[in-house]
Amino acid sequence: MSSSPRLMQGNEACVEGAIAAGMRFYAGYPITPSTEIAEIASEKLPKVGGKFVQMEDEIGSMGAVIGASLAGLKAMTATSGPGFSLKQENIGFACLAEVPCVIVNVQRGGPSTGQPTLPAQGDVMQARWGTHGDHPIIVLSPSYVGEVFDLTVRAFNLSEKYRVPCILLMDEVVGHLREKVQLPDPATLEIINRKKPDLSKISHYNPYEDYDGDGIPPMANFGEGIPFHVTGLIHDTTGFPSTKPEVTEALIGRLMRKIYNNIDDIIDFEKYFTDDAETVIVSFGSPARSAIRAVKILRNEGVKVGLLRLKTIWPFPRKAFRELPSTVRNIIVAEMNYGQLIEPVEAACAGKFNIFGLNKFNCELISPDEVIAKVREVNKNA
């Protein structure tokens, strides 16, 4: 049964979604504007028999999350700004060792200590490329409190399904906003758990062997009676290090393929009034809310404008741009940074449209009026 509607903060909805998805371990280090996630997790997790630990820093938090996941628990950490930087090395470990886990980044202004209490979207590129080396990663970004719940569940599901870290890229507005939310009946939620090795079919378990040919090796947990080795070194299918070029290429290739071969399952976006649009706004997170308002107002005036609201940021949903109708001439990318998402948009559009940035980097939310003004400016000049 779904509970009655509640006034809920984005950060709280994140914990609710995580627990509904099966999170039973949280490790974190306090930082504004993500701290409520740790506080609420510390209260709610033991109630469901889960574990919470406040580690000595974000590096340790990320390590503990990976350890707990390898031991069989669905695990999450949350952070902001400087803390997200500190987590990067161990996020890379989770990518290479294929350890499911969820990392929440409630974005604040940066770089450095930046604007600790104010919203920004300056971590779009860091979420994709923050750790070193070629690696796959999934990044989701919610715009509403209710969607924070949904996308947190989805982050766990994708992470478990593809054995890849999944980043929930929020911003301070969505994290701290309170909205009326009707949480879904837990029984109606689709919950995905990591694929386990079928020991009746496998005589000797190789932890990184692609038994099913889908690029996703089945995952045993530590302490289940099948001892195996996990390392952050490039490894062969047995899990042991190798310096061979063919082993290196096979591993990196498979890590990428398991994501890119399933891109339609992973990407998620919403289209508003794009069918006959001449100008399309592209946005995500809290600025997308202002963009929706702007589209409604402009449509009332007869302006042919629409919105693409991206819920999956990485892998980048190129398909959304391929599907745009032939009426489209202009794209406006509205984001709270100096211009980050605009780069993959430009790459995806390959010169097909005129592309403009609506960039705000003063740590204030982009307002509907600002979106409207930008659309008018573009339509006048283009």
Place this chain on the structure above:
Amino acid sequence: MRKSLERYFRTDKLPHIWCPGCGNGIITGALVRAIDNLKLDQDKICVVSGIGCSSRATGYLNFNTLHTTHGRALAFATGIKMARPDLKVIVLTGDGDCAAIGGNHFIHACRRNIDITTIIFNNSIYGMTSGQYSPLTPVGAYATTAPYGNIDRNFDLCKLAEAAGATYVARGTVYHVPQLIKLIEKALLHKGFSVVETISTCPTYFGRKNKLGSAVKMMEMLRDNAVSVKAAEKMSKEELSGKIVIGEFTNVEAPEYTEEYMKIIKRAQGEE
């Protein structure tokens, strides 16, 4: 090696990467003998290491093994132990891994008194990166990054562990193997955070840079400079200079972290 010990090793992964005369094999051997003497359940053991020559030991050991990032083994191990308190979690770490980049995790794991056994392979140098000074390199010693002699004062890791809250703290050497095995056994049986610092030899980098002679000579130095905890009590600071005090320093009881957390769960669920 005794045939009966082979089951603790991934013999197909041998030979190991360690240099001739390195003490890492002796420590790994002592650990396995301690586990065998205690008849611990092999499937219920999880061995976690950081990065360094010493941390490569996990690759050769036939348990649930995890080779993590540099300095972070204790953080990963904390997550494993919290998720599965029934597992015996053992951390293998070098002096640089534990005390430099991992120093923060080390003192906090001590403070929490989480039931993890940490074995420090202290060869007084960064072996893997070929001979830079570590927080355990003695003052005055030479290293590739201390060509004029090391001015960094070194830690006493046992005192550090004790002050930070570890409830079992001991030091052994790769020369005194029967004692080392006993110390590791006691650490494994101890409930709470246990630390066994093992003084090891790195003839390739530390030995060569400091003109200490052969691996055998370095072993003899361990023999000649070791002083028991008991004997050390009667010695002056001057007499103790350059000596290695070995034996048990701390063995006390204190609430263990994962057990305390189980009480939190009961409290949160209104059972207490």
